[in-house]
Amino acid sequence: MQAKAKIRVTAFQMVPPPVQGLVRDLRVRWALEEAGIPYEESLIGQDDLSTPAHRRIQPFGQVPAIEMDGLELFESGSIVLEIGEKSEALLPKDAKGRARARTWVFAALNSVEQHFTALVGIDLFDANEEWAKLRRPAALEMVHTRLKDLSAWLGSREYLEDRFTAGDLMMTTVLRFLRHSNLVAEYPNLDAYLKRCEARPAFQRALAAQMKAFEA
């Protein structure tokens, strides 16, 4: 970081091991790394989530949040698009390309993520609950439905559209939620896509930065 950082990312100073490397500030860090924009961290604890100071920047008591040039934003999707507007590395310059990339950001967050996190919740946090045992088959089937849809769309493409965009960044972080299972590996083109995106140097730097915070 040579320039004076004007950007402050709010993230956790610690989370339990099963979610380390999955917390949603990873998306923000990755977007900033792709865009080559330096940032500072503001690390908080679980106890800070309910404070008035945090609720003012994140009304639902979550992370991430960001302060950039006097603007305060929350929601990883919104923050990634805002960073994308500053860098062609995330959003193509042409209007159609930008709109398509944005559609995939929403698709990852709205049509895919909630079904994956439902299964993750059952498997990692509620596995011994009776409701979870009864519900798991349907939750798993829904995950397969989305993986199949996504695999069919991707086909032999390298990325969701004709180049890497914020949409791929977001979809990669969503596919990573299934890392406790071998589900993605059952779809070879998705597995290769996930590895292709995770191999990006900007992703590796972002992941290392999130994990480094937990070592302190």
Place this chain on the structure above:
Amino acid sequence: MQAKAKIRVTAFQMVPPPVQGLVRDLRVRWALEEAGIPYEESLIGQDDLSTPAHRRIQPFGQVPAIEMDGLELFESGSIVLEIGEKSEALLPKDAKGRARARTWVFAALNSVEQHFTALVGIDLFDANEEWAKLRRPAALEMVHTRLKDLSAWLGSREYLEDRFTAGDLMMTTVLRFLRHSNLVAEYPNLDAYLKRCEARPAFQRALAAQMKAFEA
């Protein structure tokens, strides 16, 4: 519609009564009405969702989708933002105002909607399932958590920010998902906010258009 419509919205020709007035093309219709942009409908049946022709414009086999000026988009959030870029009625002109409105679009879809639809699924579709009976208390508690957070943010404001934006449009359609219950009414400022947004003439026209399709 005086001008030749260049915009085609894909929606359902029929859905079961419990979800009439809630289908997500309502968001797109409402945004177009706020922006004063005429559109045509392309009404499809449930059987059409798996066709290659539909999957090409909606990879997950859902509605809505839109064709506008040669651009094909899916995901209601993405479409509403695209329409918003054509009209100050949905997104303020200043960069900060636009970014804040966009953050609320994501918040409605990502931090709120999934918790509401989880309860709706339990109450309307799985009420007799054993897992649903066991899970309902936690699902209801999560809905209250989000309603409380949202109510605290809103306070005595008329809208989520200092004027009506695409964020309010999206949050209104999310709050409507709870219409089978009296949950929103337990939070008087949210109840008034919901009614304030639903009273907008553009919303009324959009709702009437969605419902009209089901009468055919």
